[in-house]
Amino acid sequence: MGNVIELRGAVKRYDNADGPALGPLTLTVEEGEAVAVTGPSGSGKSTLLNLVAGLDKPTAGTVTVGGTRIDDLGEGGLARFRRERIGMVFQFFNLLDDLTVLDNIVLPAQLAGTARGKAAARAHELLETLGIDQHARAYPGRLSGGERQRVAVARALINRPALLLADEPTGALDMASGRDVRELLIDLHRGGQTIVLVTHDLDLAESCAGRTVHLVDGHVALDRNSGAGAVR
Template identity: 60%
Template sequence: MTNDDNSVVQLTAVRKEYSDSVALDGVSLGIAAGEAVAVMGPSGSGKSTLLNLVAGLDRPTSGSIVVNGEDLGDLTEKGLALFRRRRVGMIFQFFNLLDDLSALDNVALAAQLTGTSAAKARTRALELLDELGIAGRRNLHPAQLSGGERQRVAVARALMNRPALLLADEPTGALDSRSGEQVMDLLLDLNQIGQTLLLVTHDERLAKQCATRVIHVVDGRIASTSDLEHTP
């Protein structure tokens, strides 16, 4: 468990209902700064809903969610958008890159939305692509990149605004095993330099390699939590 003073994420009695089902039922959870938490569970267990709520993509039916000191329940739609822009970075299973934009422009986009000039945003994007080892592919479009490369571009985009929390939804789910390994290494590296990480995955290997804590969600409830001994 985590110490409240040091927590980046704090969920208290969070419940999320859809018209015909309960996706999360009274979930309370804390994530400390620098922690890497993996959420696992069967399909439909509520793990993606949990991620969406923490990312401010959706609102809970009841309960409170505080991320980096901001109570998401207090935020308007615009407030949530600004929160997503500044506090969190998101990595999706299917990358969700804009097909019309080059790798560099996809990464720069996240900063440009905040009003950063195109030149500054591109400089920062190039640095990130360089750090992730794909600077040479910066002018290619998503369709011209491999799955692993696309996900690296997506990771770079997620890191563009230096988020307090990196959220990943099945980040290796659409990748072959080699690309998946590379992304796992990347996430591990990021966590080791202090990036707080919350990832949702079916992949036990990914969870074990990257996470310091694994939470099992079943039927919308936290069924178990296990701390892992992590060996870099």
């Protein structure tokens, strides 16, 4: 298996900060790995996620995802790359309330040029797998937090991304819904999905990821294989 993520000497500086928000950082994530990124607020977790997602560019160094140097891409190329190769799940779902569950899920596929019928078939497949097919015609506001996060996961997976990024995916959920999403992430990883999970929840990190990368002041303070959540 090859590397899905390669950061080589990646640095991110912001104009109003004394030092770099991240790095220099060298980090790789292999295909099929589930990696939890932890650390205190301001440690660089969100900056790292934004670099990997192509939402921000490094000040120095390189960022390669799925064999593509994304720090070399322009805005149009980055947008296409994200649609086709990266799935993202956020703490607050980021669903469009005026679209049905089905329409929320198929939207990224249609933006990537997939025919509506093919996208809808893929969406129903995901909804059934995630146990929420009965909500296909509902609107997000009618669903529980856990159900909305499952819709967000289905939307993230619609284009069969090489990489799933999850930013505090249980942070806005009650305990029961959080357990459901945790089990979902474990199942996705067991199915071979490469996942990078940013979280403050150490229990979530231990249960979902076979490897934990702990950041402090923009640098890796700990990088260890936990064994928990690992696929063998």
